[in-house]
Amino acid sequence: MGKQKWALYWAASCGGCEIAVLDVNEKILDIAAAADIVLWPCAMDFKYDDVRAMADRSIDVCLFNGAIRSSEQEEIARLLRAKSRVMVAFGSCACTGGIPGLANLTTKDEILDRVYIEAQSVVGNGHPVFPQPHTRVAEGDLELPVLYEEVSKLSQVIPVDYYLPGCPPTPDLIMTAVNAIATGQLPPPGAVIAGEKTLCDVCPRVKQEKKITRIYRPHQIIPEPQKCLLEQGLICCGPATREGCGAQCIQANMPCRGCFGPPAGVIDQGAKLVSAVASIYEGDTPESVAAMLEEIVDPAGTFYRYGMADSLLKRKRVGTAGK
């Protein structure tokens, strides 16, 4: 069997997934032995036209990180889907929308206003300039990708074969995926390359009776290193987050932020977290409910931190009175 052809692409993402690929350290040589890279905009100088010239399904595997929020990202996602036999949603943004998905709590106009008018560093002359998809200059027409109203996860745009969650995916999981692909021992299509259960299921901390009397934000307390973080009042997304990360944040004394997305069988991570956190908050009076609401400052941003695009409602409704 000859070498496989791989493509790596980034869409709406921070670049951390690219670093994660290099975090496999010396095993990168195994990857180089197994595959020839045909596209990797972050690291290598191939052009989109090189990919367009390839035959359909001639790329063995595409590792696609990032969510979709512009016309360029959608175009390349479709192009790579057509050229690739196996499409892997790589990282939280591609799997569930990730941090860019939080843009779905606002609107495109609000984002553009913030960036091009309100930001403290913008020097205004009363005539704000917004990026335009088409601009005519003396030398000809210039084009920019169109920014969409909302952020989508990859599988809302193209069919995805496998999901490799995490912000970013851990080196262990990346090598699990690489080995499966290189040896042809692939899991059933649609599989998430991580655990099935929740992070709580594998969490090494001591769990007693789940009761919260007050919710703290991570900067407000230094938690005990052995005891369940939820029981100490920190919102830990472990009850509704897929395991497979090795509990890295937990072991660094930080609560889970939910980047692995919901466990198998859960369709809305945020709703499950509302349920879990509210259930264990102590107090049955209207006053204690009000205190809980006060202490949970940003439920949508906390419970859908990585999963807004993946949620049942996907985004804020536009044109209503909601804050």
Place this chain on the structure above:
Amino acid sequence: MSFEPRIIGILCNWCSYTGADLAGTSRMKYAPNVRIVRVMCSGRVDPTFVLKAFQQGADGVLIGGCHPGDCHYSTGNYKTARRIPLLKKMLDQLGIEDGRVRLEWVSASEGDRFQALANEMTEQVRALGPFRPAAPSKPAAMEVAALAAG
């Protein structure tokens, strides 16, 4: 054509559903807009149910449970009393109006209270208008099936 709200009523078996049943057997007339789903306890109402109702076209969701202190399972309604307000705070961030989701306590003997609630909430949601999920900015982005076929 006038707008008829579609409201999903998720009612607990022991109090609110029985209260709605009493309204029926007592031949009380009330708005037919509340479609009732019976659950064993209001504590069974996963916030996912509420989101799914909206996603599938409901205009409002009414959750009914036993009065505080009356829960058949002791504490189910107290959990609901914390979950639904937290869910509503989150729904507010998602642009869903306060009046579209209500949590009410109705006992098995309060058929008249259920009648009044069903009427009241129907008018409340009628005033808010139909619930429309946020329209995708680019319908083409949803053509997953078409691409899979091609």
